[in-house]
Amino acid sequence: MSSIGNIVKISGPLVVAEGMRDANMFDVVRVSDRRLIGEIIEMHGDRASIQVYEETAGLGTGQSVESTGEPMSAELGPGLIGSIYDGIQRPLDDIRKVCGNNLARGVEVPSLKRDKKWSFTPTVKAGDKVEEGDVFGTVPETDIVLHKVMVPSGVSGTVKSIKEGEFAVDEIVCVIETEKGDRELTMAQKWPVRRGRPYKKKLSPNMPLVTGQRVVDCLFPIAKGGVAAIPGPFGSGKTVTQHQLAKWAEADIIVYIGCGERGNEMTDVLNEFPELIDPKTGKSLMERTVLIANTSDMPVAAREASVYTGITIAEYYRDMGYSVALMADSTSRWAEALREMSGRLEEMPGDEGYPAYLGSRLAQFYERAGRVVSTGKEGREGALSVIGAVSPPGGDISEPVSQATLRIVKVFWGLDSNLAYQRHFPAINWLTSYSLYADSLAEWYNNNVSADWMNCRARFMQILHEEAELKEIVKLIGMDALSADDRLKMETARSIREDFLHQLAFHEIDTYTSLKKQLFMMKLILGFNDEAADAIKKGADIEAVAELPVREKIGRFKYVEEKNTDEEFGQIQTEISSELDLLLNKEED
């Protein structure tokens, strides 16, 4: 049921209208004859407070507000993959066709393209019983994504008829006879973005989301269905890290939300992704990616909606049984949008002007991640991993958004501006970061990569911690005061930092490292450390050990192509032994 009211107040993105008694909370409304899109966020009697997702300049009192009677919903169906949407799921390429290079207001375009025909193959036949969540047909959405068309929530019954062939998303492909009469289904369905999509059961994560980024996979892994946060000051590489994860993470579907960030960054993703090849499928990365772009110059209220739009799309693919990874860059901008609306609503502020419900909103969002068994008879297992960037003011994570985020997430990749200044990328600080999944993933790593994996990882962590302590001593009394053993530890730690953790996103080989190669790299560094320790015990000079030519080879191992790693690994191992032997013999002479 729709109702029409009149504007009585305008303050930035907040519009108050009266005569709205029949509207529901969180209904989508159309404001003025420009038909700007808004959403009701508060009701007082017949006055509704509306956050408007478009620029409100030019609105005046007395202009109409019309409720659509429906909550903000995402349209879900074939055609999502490869699209770029604004915060309220309008395809930006179609908007451009309508109004040119700049974003005009009140543009109405369907979320899913209506003119495209999809090849629909039914998986059930007339007479079959289906319930909500059951797959009734499939569509090859891209070369690598098979779109499973599911029975929408709340529908169950007997298939009366089902078609096969080429259809657009709004054509009826299936009729289901339910208790309440016949229900006609298209390939698309709607879901209100602020509600999580239903599932049967949540499971705990047990498998890593392999990212090809060494510091992540080795030191601070994230599980499939896990949640991680990347806080860091500007210039510390949050966005590059997010892009790297979006490019190389071993997920079936990537949803990337650019929330209040730079326009050029989204352009970069748009240019680059279609040309990058997924190492696993051999297809373009764009064939598994959905982009949501609400850049910082786009209206602030739509920023708040963009994260919900994104996660709803991600949940939809999770329900098909896929492993989905969602990147939100940056959740701080979303929190600021909340703060701005809260201020305009004249709510009592909490910390630093943020509303008191900041923590619970963030928690609700992150809790939509997880590994689940979907609804439907089949019980498909899907996972949704969420990685949120946080932009704390001044890089100080004692601020409310970072703190509220840290209470929820299990993985913390703390970016460090000092590392960034040294151009050590990814600038993830190995001393402050943590992953609470490390233990539960140990079994997987040990079974699937090598029984040595967790052992190597533990030694790496220990050496890095010892280095931090030794550095304190060096600062006070100098390098000379260290024993040869400690000097070697420092050298090994440096090797871990520079040869292993440092990874160049823009280097064609270094940008992605398989787990096998990561293991080789760990083994080379630790192998050299162990053999050198022996040699030092036998009297070798630490300076001479540190300057052995093989160390440069270890350092360059990251640039070795994946197909040559076996051979190169063996060769370097031999060289380590032979060079140390040579050194010892020389000193004995």
Next chain:
Amino acid sequence: MPREYRTIEEAAGPLLLVKDVENVTYGELAEIRLASGEKRRCRVLEIDGTNALVQLFENAAGINLKDSAVVFSGHQMELGVSEDMLGRVFDGLGRPIDDGPEMIPEQRRDVNGLPMNPVARKYPQEFIQTGVSAIDGLNTLVRGQKLPIFSASGLPHAQLAAQIARQAKVLGDNEQFAVVFAAMGITFEESEYFVQSFKETGALDRTVLFINLANDSAIERLATPKMALTAAEYLAFEKGMHVLVILTDITNYADALREVSAARKEVPGRRGYPGYMYTDLASLYERAGRQDGKEGSITMIPILTMPEDDKTHPIPDLTGYITEGQIILSRELYRKGVNPPVDVLPSLSRLKDKGIGKGKTRADHSDTMNQLFSAYARGKDAKELMIVLGEAALTPTDLIYAKFADEFERRYVSQGFDNDRSIEETLAIGWELLRLLPRSELRRIREEYLTQYYDTQD
């Protein structure tokens, strides 16, 4: 005939409350008519029922609640633009203040602009040679980028910005730059420095100036950058010019924003700045860029002075989150006589990776850049250690690094404000410096470049 409202109810700071208005729209431009016949401009900030809250761009002095009248214009704030703007000087609200003739606008544009569709953006990747090694070599500027200068009181940011405006060119391209210069609350002397500098190089004919000096209305500053950017958008995307926009000083702009916010009694964010400052600054900075299918470009160099040299202050902090990098000036280097005193380690150009390399600058650029950064960082660490513990405490390698750091500042960074170095020269100096280090230390450089440039001593 537009209606005159003689119902100004309150005047507080830059804000006026007008009662019993009808058909007023949000953001609309209006005019206050004083009894003396004087007119002042204002803008609608909020409408609540029949009350309109308007924000005055000029001084409130002399406004009498009884005798003054408000007339609403029925449109948003607009700027009349034409190509004749080049070479002209305007005030912060876009009215000519040189002695030239009235402008005949070719079109009128809404000064708020419209956000650029990310799909329609063209990724900036054309290298701009500024002739400054610390920028070209390490924090490369590209066409369509927004790269602010983070300065502080008493540092030579004006000289650096003028040097960039003077020397900037795209290799192998003879198209001319137009410069749009917006002064917000800076002194006459500083503004005059820029004007003189444009005059000396003959660039003044290709420059549009919007001047709001320190003694002009502080609130007018909120409109000044919007005027400048509207002119720049017109020149870039309608007339196909490559426009360099210099905005100075953003700190004064942000303070004006705070003034209005405080007068409205809004809940303040950090340090009293409004919570929407990020969005507000973004709506300025994001107007830089390139568009698909359009010839021109807007490259933006905003200048801001960091209060107390503090990079975490909300103004530099929020700016850094929006712009594509930052050039940071350092007081320590300035004291040492390094000019321009660019602190290269915390400085950053986010777009450099796509603007450098083969066919743009040179194939070895990226590797040498990374190596210079990490070597300088290590050299600085070594020098710090040396101060505490003395030279003897350093390993021989660290001693070399310490020396490298000194040489780097002296030869690479400190080039003076009149020295225009080609990218070849910058890269050559880089290799000269890297040759101070043993070859085995240069792990970030690909073998082929080492062979080509390190091994061939000339």
